[in-house]
Amino acid sequence: MRHRIAIAILTLVLAAPPLVGQSKSFLWKVEGEGGSVAYLLGSLHVLTPELYPLNATINRAYAESQTLVEEIDIDETNDPAVMMSVLGKAMLPADKTLEQVIAPEVYAEVSRRAEKAGLPMLALRRMKPWLVAITLMGPTLEAAGFKAEFGIDRHFFDRAKASGMKRQGLETMAYQIDRFDELPMPLQEELLKSTMADLDTEVSGVKDMAEAWSSGNIASIEKLTLASLQESPELYKRLLLERNTNWVPKVETCLKEKAACFIVVGAAHLVGPDGLPAMLLKKGYKVSQQ
Numbered sequence: 001m002r003h004r005i006a007i008a009i010l011t012l013v014l015a016a017p018p019l020v021g022q023s024k025s026f027l028w029k030v031e032g033e034g035g036s037v038a039y040l041l042g043s044l045h046v047l048t049p050e051l052y053p054l055n056a057t058i059n060r061a062y063a064e065s066q067t068l069v070e071e072i073d074i075d076e077t078n079d080p081a082v083m084m085s086v087l088g089k090a091m092l093p094a095d096k097t098l099e100q101v102i103a104p105e106v107y108a109e110v111s112r113r114a115e116k117a118g119l120p121m122l123a124l125r126r127m128k129p130w131l132v133a134i135t136l137m138g139p140t141l142e143a144a145g146f147k148a149e150f151g152i153d154r155h156f157f158d159r160a161k162a163s164g165m166k167r168q169g170l171e172t173m174a175y176q177i178d179r180f181d182e183l184p185m186p187l188q189e190e191l192l193k194s195t196m197a198d199l200d201t202e203v204s205g206v207k208d209m210a211e212a213w214s215s216g217n218i219a220s221i222e223k224l225t226l227a228s229l230q231e232s233p234e235l236y237k238r239l240l241l242e243r244n245t246n247w248v249p250k251v252e253t254c255l256k257e258k259a260a261c262f263i264v265v266g267a268a269h270l271v272g273p274d275g276l277p278a279m280l281l282k283k284g285y286k287v288s289q290q
Contacts, residue, residue: 027041040270044151047147051210067167067260068165069167071264072170097126133192156264179238244269
């Protein structure tokens with residue numbers, strides 16, 4: 001599996017400010033019968049505060065919408081029962097530890113990376129490899145100022161909640177976690193290895209992604225995200241294709257309700273032949289990048 005898997009995962013779940021003079025943003029307008037409208041905004045879950053405010057095209061589309069739709073309802077993360085369930089899935093069985101399910105050299109690299117990042121190995125030893133991979137990304141991004149609290153999804157969630165705007169999720173947090181948790185252990189280990197291989201260049205990769213996003217550069221986002229995912233058919237299917245297919249009917253429901261939806265999903269979900277815009281075009285809707 002080629003590197004950059006970590007960057008691809010981030011786009012599935014970035015957004016950035018517009019470049020001066022840009023002609024497009026990473027936003028699509030979907031039009032149905034009778035003038036119904038839905039907006040699709042590509043996102044990344046981590047950003048820096050310097051990247052706000054967002055451009056007028058995005059803010060205008062949000063202002064025209066009556067419902068915010070995101071991958072999950074972020075309120076779920078405040079539910080102790082939900083979080084306990086997620087934590088239970090993410091941890092290894094009581095009779096297993098990380099060094100027992102991955103190769104010695106991979107475990108040694110995890111230990112080295114954890115020490116460098118100030119992460120406790122006592123906690124990491126109990127985690128499944130997919131969660132270790134995600135956990136190791138955090139300190140690298142935070143050191144560069146990229147934090148979830150500044151993510152596009154969190155930004156619009158906070159705005160919608162403050163104004164009383166209707167909010168809903170395309171899937172539950174449990175389903176989202178299952179996309180990783182149900183991966184075969186060898187694939188989880190490969191994901192972990194690829195993530196660690198990316199860590200030293202991850203920040204520059206995220207910045208490249210942000211630049212492509214802010215200029216509405218579909219080809220660059222597709223190259224930076226889908227190429228690596230497509231080399232792992234199982235990851236591509238579980239993290240992108242399966243979810244996009246599930247989401248199309250929910251976008252159609254928004255269009256049938258005649259009340260504009262503002263839909264925020266990872267940028268990788270909006271590019272390529274299996275992206276939401278392509279799927280909706282095939283179903284006869286008018287889809288245009290804004």
